[in-house]
Amino acid sequence: QVTLRESGPALVKHTQTLTLTCTFSGFSLSTSGMSVNWVRQPPGKALEWLALIDWNDKKKYSASLEARLTVSKDTSENQVVLTVTNMDPVDTATYYCGRMRFDTLDSWGQGFLVTVSS
Amino acid sequence: QAALTQPASVSGSPGQSIIISCTGSSNDVGGYNYVAWYQQHPGKSPKLIIYDVTNRPSGVSRRFSGSKSGNTASLTISGLRAEDEADYYCISFTSTETWLFGGGTKVTVL
Numbered sequence: 001q002v003t004l005r006e007s008g009p010a011l012v013k014h015t016q017t018l019t020l021t022c023t024f025s026g027f028s029l030s031t032s033g034m035s036v037n038w039v040r041q042p043p044g045k046a047l048e049w050l051a052l053i054d055w056n057d058k059k060k061y062s063a064s065l066e067a068r069l070t071v072s073k074d075t076s077e078n079q080v081v082l083t084v085t086n087m088d089p090v091d092t093a094t095y096y097c098g099r100m101r102f103d104t105l106d107s108w109g110q111g112f113l114v115t116v117s118s
Numbered sequence: 119q120a121a122l123t124q125p126a127s128v129s130g131s132p133g134q135s136i137i138i139s140c141t142g143s144s145n146d147v148g149g150y151n152y153v154a155w156y157q158q159h160p161g162k163s164p165k166l167i168i169y170d171v172t173n174r175p176s177g178v179s180r181r182f183s184g185s186k187s188g189n190t191a192s193l194t195i196s197g198l199r200a201e202d203e204a205d206y207y208c209i210s211f212t213s214t215e216t217w218l219f220g221g222g223t224k225v226t227v228l
Binding site: 037039046047048049052060062063064096104105106108110 | 121152154156164165166169170175207209211214215218219220221222
C-alpha cells in the first residue's frame with residue numbers, strides 16, 4: 001500500500017523560507033519511472049503543480065516559481081523535501097505531495113495547510 | 119504558464135451525461151497523450167479517475183471516460199449520480215517536461 005504524508009510548519013512569516021517534508025512508504029524512489037511531485041491548492045482555488053524529483057534525481061519546477069523552489073530526496077529515508085523561499089501570504093495553501101509512476105500521479109498525501117502571516 | 123482552460127461549472131440532473139473540457143495547446147494537451155483527470159471532494163485529496171487520456175484506474179466507475187481531440191481533452195460522466203458532485207481537474211504533460219493543471223470545474227448534480 002502506497003502512503004505519503006506531508007509535514008512541516010503550519011505557520012510561517014512573510015519572507016521566511018518554508019521547508020516541507022514528504023515521507024512515503026510502499027514504493028522506492030530508486031525504482032525506474034518513479035517520481036515524487038509537489039502540488040499546492042490555495043483555499044477555494046485550483047490545484048497548481050510545483051515540482052518533481054525522479055528516481056534519477058532529475059528535478060523539474062514550475063516556470064512561474066522556479067526561482068523560489070528547491071526539491072531534494074533522501075532515498076534511504078523515503079523522504080522528499082521541498083523548500084520555498086521568500087514566502088508571501090499568497091503562498092498560503094494546502095501543499096500535497098504525490099507519487100508519479102512514469103506519467104501518472106496516482107497516489108496523494110492528505111495535504112498540509114501552510115499559512116503565511118503578513 | 120497559464121492553466122489549462124476548463125469551464126468553471128457544469129451541472130446536470132441525475133442519470134444525465136455531462137462533458138467537461140480541458141483546452142490547452144500543442145505544447146501540452148495537443149502534443150502528448152499524457153492527460154489525466156482528478157475528482158476532488160471538499161476537504162479531500164484529489165482522486166485519479168482517468169490517466170493517459172482514456173484509461174481508467176482499477177476501481178473507478180465505467181461511468182467516467184476520457185477522450186481527446188486536438189488541443190482539447192474531455193471527461194464524460196455518464197449516468198450522473200449525487201456522489202459525482204465534486205471538483206474536477208485535468209492535468210497535462212508539457213513540452214518543458216513539467217505538468218500543468220486546469221483551472222478546475224465544479225460539477226453540480228441538480
